[in-house]
Amino acid sequence: MIFLKPKYKNLFLVLMVSFSSWSFSQNDKAERKILKAVDKYSESAIELIKKSVNINSGTMNFEGVQEVGGLFKKELDKLGFETKLTNGEAYGRAGHLIAKRKGRKGPKFLLIGHLDTVFELGSPLQEYTMQNDSIMKGPGVADMKGGDVIIILAMQALNDAGLLDEMSIEIVMTGDEEKSGRPLELSKKDLIDAAKRSDIALGFENGDNNPKTIVVSRRGSTDWVLKVTGNPAHSSQIFTEDIGVGAIYETSRILNEFYLQLAKENDLTFNPGFIIGGTTLKPDEDGTGGHAIGKTNVVSQETIVRGDLRAVSLNQLTKAKEIMKKIVSENYPKTKAELTFSSGGYPPLSLSEGNTKLLGYYNTVSEDLGFGAVTAVNPRNAGAADISFTSEYVEMAIDGLGLTGGGGDHTINESGNLNTVATQAKITAVLMYRLVNSKL
Template sequence: MILNTQLKQISLFASLAFCTLSMAQQDKMEKKILKSVDKHLEASIALLKKTVNINSGTMNFEGVRAVGTLYKEELDQLGFETQLTSGEAYDRAGHLIAKTTGKKGPKFLMIGHLDTVFELDSPFQEFIMLDDSMMKGPGVADMKGGDVIIILAMKALKDAGVLEDMSVEIIMTGDEEKSGSPLELSKKDLIDAAKRADIALGFENGDNNPKTIVVSRRGSSDWQLTVTGQPAHSSQVFSKEVGVGAIYETSRILNEFYLQLANEKDLTFNPGFILGGTDITINDDLTGGTAFGKNNVVAEKTVVHGDIRAVSPEQLKKAQDVMTKIVQAHYPKTTAELIFNDEGYPPLALTEGNTKLLGIYDGVSQDLGFGPVEAVNPRNAGAADISFTSGHVEMALDGLGLTGGSGDHTIEETGDLNTIATQAKITAVLMYRLMKKELGE
């Protein structure tokens, strides 16, 4: 099995090495693809505007399904087998899954998501045009623009007469912004699809620079620190009987995290929430709570909730080991417990396959006159669903979505509509060339 996989990878890499063509060598099929994108562009922008104006905050299940239904109808018309799944088992709206079962070329997995961070109580509910091409709206870049690009690329491949020969699976999740639990159920459809695929393409917006693409993403997981001390009158702090209290111990731990790990390349760890005192009550979701304490009483307890982002599983493990060792070295009369939440987003590790696919993507972009594309700094791209394909596919790229804007996850989110056609053209031609070259044509 291992030998067969290695041979398959060698064969795929070898064929990809000859994948780029000059504009003068473009075949008729590629010209059909480009013409189709232009033909359907206006309708695609209309679809984007319509779906941006539908609130699909993760917890607005009805809105998430409404957006999924519109995209489902588009893919139905292209001959995909589609379904909207139930997310009841993990308390979310569910996903949109679409498949074609062609027999030629590599198996593609294309990844989008239906939900946004803007719930029903957000003041940001509809788009406005800032000029002829710049749209400001909830989820325009993250990532309804990317979803529309997927559909437009599929239309172009359909019009060119090659889609029916291709194996393509599209997963648009309903809980990318706030994952359902347990994660093993929430991401099962995505992981299963990755296991069937050879190449994964994600349509998040990367760092919003059309000249970059994502070959590696940092993972994201949570950690919780709970510290206890000996409560007493403040006049006895630092004594042998009382020690330093919970807050001093917490400050020692956080400071050591910084001193020992802050210079680790591509690693970040952020204590986003802290509460301490004589008596504390923490909300179940660790987003708030209450604390009681007096300036003349040594603090008995603190709780800190944070995240950690690493570029590889090895880097994450190393950082967790260092943090654990720091926590184990207590100040007098204190104890501490550090818990890591395994239900986070894994890293999308940089691989040889991802790097090779970037080279092919860059060649297509230059052939089509859109200029060179390079890898984005992984610190400039957050966690995303494509990370769940890591270790399952031979090649993966992300950041293929609508770009050129700014303000993701804020009420200032924007995206440049001019990049819809660009990204769809590169995507469709890339997929066509990958199919064609694997077949030796």
């Protein structure tokens, strides 16, 4: 259910009437100015993408994240935004870039990007290369420095068209989207506070790398740890009343039941990404590795499994957790199991009436500008992202407005189609212009 702020309680109705009666025309001077300005600044925007991609800003390279933030901050300063780079020491990260403008009318916008990438200083992918005249391969080109630059390009176009002063806009480019700082209450505070002040959130991730789709729903993500113990003994005693089945058999039972009972649930996934088991375990402190000691003739004493759980709504997430806990409690003989879920994690961006309507408005603009129809991304094809933290607070939200048309996200083959930079900026800027100039 969407709870509208009093000032905008008729937002859906007014915008629906406005958009249904708005037919794009070459005689609309403001929109022609926007399109012309995007074309004017597109070449410099692509150069900005290249420059930012060549700055390593892996999440844990704090200096690099701050450098990219400073690069984008300069561009927003030129447009009259009040900007700052925050300090992320309290949550173990580099901090965020925040930019604000107060306008005279219309809904309050929150535009979301992030400065960090998955490509740390040790990655083999450190600089961009052009695969042809339009496809750029590089660290973070799609996820999501291209999207950050699209935000800037759209702002430049609105400014050139004389429209930016009308708008209330907050831009938050986080420094820890790929590896969130802890606690989340601190690392996401600036983003959540901005969402509380906003009516409409636009995210500039790259969605499913298809410019014909937009994200209206994202699955949330949380981590889980399964620890199982059994009675160690000579293997000849397994299945006896005193010894039971051992930790590894119990672990296999649990994982198999997870699959049997939950695998057919739409849009739900639960992935055991790491497992060790044996007589004694030595897991690494960061939870990404470890050692197990055991022999084929010894019944296993311990196992540890780490995984994640992704759900499309809070109700689905709660239900899945309950089923998983029940499965874990029904132990094989002489074994014990404990399942814990992380206290943090990304909430889902639940499908809502507001998000669906905003997609409709975006689609209208895209078709009016000659770029064709845009449909919703299947949430199975959209991972967790920062926009999910706005779901509880804004009336409308969509994501996937960033640089698209490539692939290989989070790998050394990450790429994006530079031809989509201008297209996405044009749709974004015209959409914001139309939303502001509806009679709210």
